[in-house]
Amino acid sequence: MRTASWLATACLFCTATAHAHEHWVIAETGANTNGRGRVCICSGHGFPRSDILLAERLLADMEIVGPGGESVSYKPTAQEKTWIADVAFDKPGVWVVSFALKKPQEEHPVYQGRCLIVLGGQDDPNHYASGKGLEIVPGAPLSSLKLGDALPISIRLDGTAVEGKIAVTPEKGSASFLSRGRDRPAQLRIQSAGAYLLTTSHKGKTFALTFSVAAPPGAGER
Amino acid sequence: MRRCVVHMALVWTCAAAAAHGHGITADRVDGGAGVRAVYDDGTPVTFSEARLFAPGKEDKPVLTGTTDRDGCFMFRPDTNGVWRVTIDDGMGHAVTKDLQLDGQVIAHKPERDRMPKRYGIVTGLALIFGVFGWFAFLRLKLSGRAGK
């Protein structure tokens, strides 16, 4: 009887985590892309798979900021349950792809998503943050992450560190929560290669960050 | 000439009788039925797409709009029956609510409180000739030629 109740509780906890509904943007560059890539705006319960198509009227602030700081808008089209745009990643460095969910009658977005891509090994964590609004900011270069590393992560509001909880959903593995104190950054233990989704909420606004950790050379592909 | 003028006036009047005026007025109405949508944590589903289906007409909404900042969507039913409201926040959350409305019909057929067009045309013409006739009379009186 006790086992059954523990089992039921465990199931409830797992399903509660699994059914967390998130929205995110993720970019794929692939191996031989000739500087081309694909941006996907997704929504659903099973990161990185998108199973809900967001309403077009809510999509806003879709832009890509390149290594030189230049900003370009992108316009995705709906393909099944995902909004997809083919874009150009034509130089090495840190690329920041972002989008927002904003109701037309409201002044500020209710949800913001960002994807960080590092190409060509030219990494610069100073480009990870915009300094505006709510954001999750990795504190170490993403391109040099390896399995077992601890990635410091902070939550910032208009550039100032704040406390909060970060929900972590890796592509492989189970979801977890990190707690970030005002003076103590959260530490994310990298336990698997692949994509990571980090979300945090603050005063009714939610921010989602995605990035990828490369598989070690010679390791099994995802 | 006089007959022509009379004929012209008659033709104009008959043609105008079938004319349509245009202009709008708005009057206050109170009451109504509606739904309020909230998320599981109690926060209202604000500014989300709402659609209303009338009884027996499930294929096409009779009213579309958005919920207000309190998550409410209101309407004025004009027939009894089951009215269906769907609300979709566009982010993967949607709800459908059926409202059984009996004896709560609020909207009535609008009463014609304006003068029918034909009468309006005739009255207008009469007033025009009356106004200018009165002006001519005043003019005559002022110039001292009345009664001669």
Place this chain on the structure above:
Amino acid sequence: MHISEGVLSGPVLASGAVLAAVGIGVGLRRMSVASTPRTAMLSAVFFVGSLIHIPFGPSNVHLILNGIAGILLGWTVFPALAVALFLQALMFQFGGLTVLGVNTVNMALPGVVAYYLFRLVFGIARRPGIVFGLAAILGALTVLLSGLMLTAALALGGRAFLGVAVGIVVAHVPVMIADGLVTGAAALFILKVRPDLLEPSRPEVPT
């Protein structure tokens, strides 16, 4: 072509009211007892003519006939159209009472322009073909001028109606044609039965 209530700003409405009052005053001064029936008749024609709608695409437009009214009445077209516009606003909520001044100026001033242009040309040539053509052109011109004045009034109001106003002018192209033809036919008819009404030497000031 009628502007509705609540569209124009206060200064535009006030200016329109003042200009209309001036025009009506001048028109009443120049209206003789003998010309009163003609004035009333053309006021009635305008009143009823505006209710006849011509379908045009998704909307419809109505006859205006301020051209023939202006040619026959001169400055007296101001009080004639003011009375008709007032009754249209009262009976059919067509236009409005606060915008009565602006609507009067938009409709009547082009009529006055047509009056002077007609007198200028008619004094030179009086052949039926020329009268018809001249009246038709003036009938269309008055509609165009009314449309342009409407556009100007909306633009002065400061709202983003300019694009809509241009559409209004374009939508009234069939009205220009219809008004032109009616004005030409009416002028031709009057030339045959009462040419004295078209005489450029006909005095404006009442005798």
